[in-house]
Amino acid sequence: QQPVQSPQAVILREGEDAVINCSSSKALYSVHWYRQKHGEAPVFLMILLKGGEQKGHEKISASFNEKKQQSSLYLTASQLSYSGTYFCGTGSLVVSARQLTFGSGTQLTVLP
Amino acid sequence: DVKVTQSSRYLVKRTGEKVFLECVQDMDHENMFWYRQDPGLGLRLIYFSYDVKMKEKGDIPEGYSVSREKKERFSLILESASTNQTSMYLCASSLFTGQETQYFGPGTRLLVL
Numbered sequence: 001q002q003p004v005q006s007p008q009a010v011i012l013r014e015g016e017d018a019v020i021n022c023s024s025s026k027a028l029y030s031v032h033w034y035r036q037k038h039g040e041a042p043v044f045l046m047i048l049l050k051g052g053e054q055k056g057h058e059k060i061s062a063s064f065n066e067k068k069q070q071s072s073l074y075l076t077a078s079q080l081s082y083s084g085t086y087f088c089g090t091g092s093l094v095v096s097a098r099q100l101t102f103g104s105g106t107q108l109t110v111l112p
Numbered sequence: 113d114v115k116v117t118q119s120s121r122y123l124v125k126r127t128g129e130k131v132f133l134e135c136v137q138d139m140d141h142e143n144m145f146w147y148r149q150d151p152g153l154g155l156r157l158i159y160f161s162y163d164v165k166m167k168e169k170g171d172i173p174e175g176y177s178v179s180r181e182k183k184e185r186f187s188l189i190l191e192s193a194s195t196n197q198t199s200m201y202l203c204a205s206s207l208f209t210g211q212e213t214q215y216f217g218p219g220t221r222l223l224v225l
Binding site: 091098 | 152153154155156162206213214217218
């Protein structure tokens with residue numbers, strides 16, 4: 001089963017914050033976040049590994065709660081360039097050590 | 113930088129045609145993947161390969177086959193294209209490190225008429 005992402009879509013004004021959630025029914029050892037702009041390939045943003053760490057990448061950060069099998073992506077003071085579709089990809093030993101299972105995506109639109 | 117290239121950005125085929133989509137990566141990655149991407153459904157795994165001549169089915173393998181004769185090249189084959197295979201097809205590759213970050217190609221948008 002695919003991880004569940006929420007919300008499905010969000011519209012922001014420049015400078016506002018957003019949170020995107022990713023929830024799995026499987027025990028996870030990693031969560032990967034990607035952003036895809038229209039007509040382009042998904043681009044890797046960051047990886048979170050088992051251990052409940054939080055990571056940051058400029059004004060984009062993420063957390064991983066392995067007990068709840070959830071990850072959240074935080075976008076702070078959003079910029080126009082943040083627009084795109086965000087996917088979480090989960091790594092689970094239940095599925096395969098080599099595969100990621102992707103959520104259906106969250107479409108983020110940042111307006112001026 | 114990892115580079116994953118796909119043979120075509122856009123393809124238009126007729127129902128019943130045999131379709132080949134090719135993917136090449138230049139970073140000596142063991143793993144290669146084929147996904148299809150449809151609105152509201154995200155990325156769904158069709159097939160993946162972890163070594164030359166090795167393949168494993170993903171979540172939606174029906175109607176597709178794959179070939180990996182060389183480490184850098186992974187082909188997706190639609191034996192007899194149907195209209196419900198109209199989609200965006202994405203190829204990805206990764207090293208087997210236990211962290212499995214995948215790097216994606218630009219995608220092929222296939223229209224089957």
